Amino acid sequence: MGRPKILVTRRITESALDRLHEEGQVILWDDQLPPSHDQLTGMLEDCEGLLCLLTDNIDRELLVSASKLRVVSTMSVGFEHIDLETCRNHGIKVGHTPGVLTETTADFTMALMLSVSRRIPEAIHFAQSGQWKTWDPGLLLGQDLHNAVVGIIGMGRIGQAVARRIFAFGSQLLYHDLSRVKVIEKEFNAEAVELDILLNRVDIVSLHVPLTERTYQMISHPQFETMKPSSILINTSRGAVIDTNALLQALREGKIAAAGLDVTDPEPLPHNHPLYKLHNCFITPHIASAGAATRAKMANMAVDNLLAGLHGKPLPNPVA
Ligand code: NAD
Numbered sequence: 431m432g433r434p435k436i437l438v439t440r441r442i443t444e445s446a447l448d449r450l451h452e453e454g455q456v457i458l459w460d461d462q463l464p465p466s467h468d469q470l471t472g473m474l475e476d477c478e479g480l481l482c483l484l485t486d487n488i489d490r491e492l493l494v495s496a497s498k499l500r501v502v503s504t505m506s507v508g509f510e511h512i513d514l515e516t517c518r519n520h521g522i523k524v525g526h527t528p529g530v531l532t533e534t535t536a537d538f539t540m541a542l543m544l545s546v547s548r549r550i551p552e553a554i555h556f557a558q559s560g561q562w563k564t565w566d567p568g569l570l571l572g573q574d575l576h577n578a579v580v581g582i583i584g585m586g587r588i589g590q591a592v593a594r595r596i597f598a599f600g601s602q603l604l605y606h607d608l609s610r611v612k613v614i615e616k617e618f619n620a621e622a623v624e625l626d627i628l629l630n631r632v633d634i635v636s637l638h639v640p641l642t643e644r645t646y647q648m649i650s651h652p653q654f655e656t657m658k659p660s661s662i663l664i665n666t667s668r669g670a671v672i673d674t675n676a677l678l679q680a681l682r683e684g685k686i687a688a689a690g691l692d693v694t695d696p697e698p699l700p701h702n703h704p705l706y707k708l709h710n711c712f713i714t715p716h717i718a719s720a721g722a723a724t725r726a727k728m729a730n731m732a733v734d735n736l737l738a739g740l741h742g743k744p745l746p747n748p749v750a
Pocket of ligand 1: 529639693720
């Protein structure tokens, strides 16, 4: 049997790429932007392994045309961009990178939460633009995180890591999940509540659910109606968990005070999108897991999955 062909859809950590070169013929899409669907289809022909990113749409059409494909390994914990049913039907194994990015993503969530609540981007702009004339008792007043009521939606790996940090800040914790997470209730005094109750009671809400049919636009007009006008919405999960138009309206009309978004729908937002023009919306370019060490670990974990699949072994981190 010859060396298997492996498609890698973006340049990843060199040491991880080297491991693939040792095992097979690597086709590397070495561009800054993702390949188009047609380009992916063309390159995937004859490939047995695919190492992809969340920007690649691994749909039915693509999977069916890749007749030799045996394993798809995504360098992300989220896998909503992969048609799992078609993979199952065609015996294609699918792996992802859970856990390894949890703490880094939780750190970033806190950074975004504090930046928005204490108005740090505005403050930096204020100082840089020469507006800082004196110490002013009323200047750039923000919301404290300590003593705030913080709500976490999706109490999984990242939600729990954020809960640990929030507890250390001395905030009160509410959460909403499909199931109870007793350990968080016990250790961090967190209270499990229904979604509308959480939204109604919290000062800050942070989203940590995967994107599924159920979570698609779970924060839309009715939810913004429920939230306090002083509340802050943080999203480091997936953009489409929030209805973008409803968010725009809520921020414009003061139904909530501010939002911090690491993810958007669509992603990226077009440069002229009205959300960028709001003084109370802060957007970062999907970098919550972008710790240098974490990205290297994610790349190697994706390679572990891919190589296990090519060797006919169970993947260390299969998508359930
Ligand atoms: P996880 O599977 O450990 O946790 C997800 C939690 O959400 C689970 O507890 C699950 O029960 C809960 N959940 C699912 N559907 C729900 C619903 N309808 N209502 C309430 N709760 C629901 O996943 P994780 O590792 O914590 O990651 C969460 C998500 O964060 C990922 O799926 C990914 O989309 C996103 N993420 C984003 C970045 C980034 O760079 N911004 C980085 C890592 C992960």
